[in-house]
Amino acid sequence: MATVSAKIFEHHKKADGTYNVKIRVYHKGDRKYIDTTHFVVRKQLTKDFKIKDPFVADIVEQQLRKYRNTISDLEAKLDHFSTEALRDFLRDMDEEVDFVKFCDEHIKGLKEVGRTKSAENFNVVRNSLVDYFKMESFSINQIHYTMLLSYERFLKSERTINRLNQFGKPVTTISKGISSSAVHNYMRDLRTLFNAARNRYNEEDIGIFRIKHYPFKKYKVGSPPARTKEKHNNLEEVFLIKNCITKPGSRAELARDLYMLSFYLCGTNAVDFYKFNQQNIKGDRLEYKRSKTTDRRKDEAFISIKIVDEAKPLLEKYMGKLAERYATIGNLNKALSKGMEEICRLTGLSEVTYYWARHTFANVARNECRMSKDDIALALNHVDEGNRTTDIYIAKDWKIVDDVQRKVIALFRKVEIRMLKRIEKTKGIEIPQVNKTEKVAA
Template identity: 35%
Template sequence: MATVSWVVFKHHKKSDNTYNPKIRISHNRTSSYISTSIYTELVRFKKNSASGTITSEKIKEELDGLVREYRQIINEHQDVVNECETSKDIVAMIERRKQRKEIDFIEFARMFIEKTPNEGTKTVKTTGINSLCHFLNHKKGNEKLLIKDLTSRFLREYEAWLRQERYITVRQNKTAKQAYKTIKKPALNDTGVHSYMGIIQSVFNAALLHFNDYEKGDIIITNDPFKVYTIPAVLEAKKRAVDVDIIRKIYKYSPVNKRKRTTMFTRDIYILSFLLAGMNAVDMLNCRMVNGRIEYERQKTKDRRKDNAFISVYVHPLALPIIDKYRDPSEQHLFDFYKRYSNVRNLTKGIHRGLRSLCDELGIDYIQFYTARHSFATIARNECNISKDDISLCLNHSSGKTVTDTYIKQDFSRIDKVINKVVEYVFERDEESKSE
């Protein structure tokens, strides 16, 4: 049976002659203490006594109130208390319940995202939580969201806000004259809302696992808005592959303005991505060249796969001039991208800016960097009749491994044949047709 009382110890005297009363929790012949915010000189000790009594009735009432609060928590959660072996376990249970009143969802989200090892996932989740903060600022002028206030009604209000044109204020870089600027965001469709709500749900589920002890039945977060609120179904993804003629135009691009280095840089790594079987820009930051092949672990999936999503990609001769152009002189990395951009996010922004400029100069609709990957796969399958298994190997997709697969050593040379066929179809046949 757990008991609660307050106590003041003589040896807890501070340098300013005050004492800090504690709340004592006793259970199964063990005792633990919870500090209070009270510091007082109004304490009397009997001779040879290690503990004393408070002489102020007001302070006594405050301490008695804390004792009643903790007793109530214990009485209301006897099923959890029965699972506690020591007083320390009960103190932890009390602290969790006190904490519930002030669990800030945004604060937890920032902490959770910071511990996310995958940089791409971290960026996506940060963008989602930033959007939620913009809504909170719009709604009530601050970014605080107690987890108990994260309700289905709140989510429906947030969804309605996302589905309309809206203005948000963002911080500018350090070189800008003004610290903040206001930008207009377009209304989101079902796919966009699905993405943003999915981020909130994933962080909320992480909070449930962090604060709730399901084995002991110690449930701190009792609300779950996603049992009432339904995330909109995602629209069928639009195919992001582009025509062969677009790939050829980008390959032949020569900048009108020689000072547009970002545009030329974007052209180079777009074509490099295509030539390396759809390699992502983030993977170019940490790849290496080994025996004439590019080797890397795909950042997006390496934490979810036993092989760390390792791949070894053949380097076609057309890719070598681009690789040499951006080699890191210090040899810390294969490419010098880390000197051009401070982090992955800035690299991604630079690529987007470069693609807009590139598409404008070429007179084509805006395309995303990811189309290089989709286009490689589409051309390999539809034009070169490559098997889906070999395309999956090139894209470094995880295959649903069977027992037989565990006996077979991975043969990355299959990638060489695919790249050669695709490059021949896109670039070499184009030259042949011209000569004819």
């Protein structure tokens, strides 16, 4: 049977002459201690350091009775507790979960295991909640059905955002309301964070629930709204992006180059470019584990992609240097977003983002090169949900990926030649923001 008692250590005397009253938890032959908010001086103690002050002794005894009643209620469940776990449970059972603190710890844990993209997404939600509550700390109990409806309206409205920039200086911006699709992503990620908190603080097997409510039972996140606009470019637009003249070292140059590099390399994500180093180059191939899904797949989302000629100078230009230029993948993503906005201004395109390169590669492969969806999924490093069992028996053939990539790049080269000939026919007519001197690979 676990026991609790008051304990004061003579050698724990503080500079002001006081001693902290601790609660000793004894269980399974081990002892752990809980610090209390009570402090006493020497004259309030007996010779053997027991509390003799009746007022303090009564307060401490009330706390001990509460702990003893809790231990009695646990009964056989005590066998599932280590001494440390029992100490933590008794200490925290009446304390509401600080959701911001939990988010910070959860995000830190994701970063430590390399899930930087997920960490960045959750951090965006964490910051928006701080903006909503106007507090750096709030209880998880403040997240309920009515709050979720109000938070949804908040996300859709114009609001002031205060953040620290990459140099640690405060920056205030006015943010327009986000789209319905973005709201869905925020609510989905908030639900994921809420579930993670329940998994940490609740022990359903032994009937312990520090988080007793679940607002997402009533509030339904649902499916993402249908896309209202296709998120891909045609090959003529890819040509314009590739040949857009930008200022050296600018975010526009970065966005242009990484967009093209992603297009050449089967839609590789920015977070993977951010992590690449020379160890990812194996001969004429780029080999890596896709960050987004590596911890969710038995094959660790490994892929091998041929480095086509057009990609070689861009890889050399950025390999291992992005992490030096940007402290986090989030900072790189922000730079890409700003850079693509500038690319759109220079080329006359509308709302193109870096991620469109991946969509464009897939769209061209399917609709213009007539490749099968299975082969495109392999090139995009997607898992085939319908063939998980079959995939156990079939080794991946990277020549299939090469074939998809080769046909897409070959078609783009034809478009480049056609576009350059069209430019040459205009002769004296200036084509704004198009680099006409860049050679096209045959």
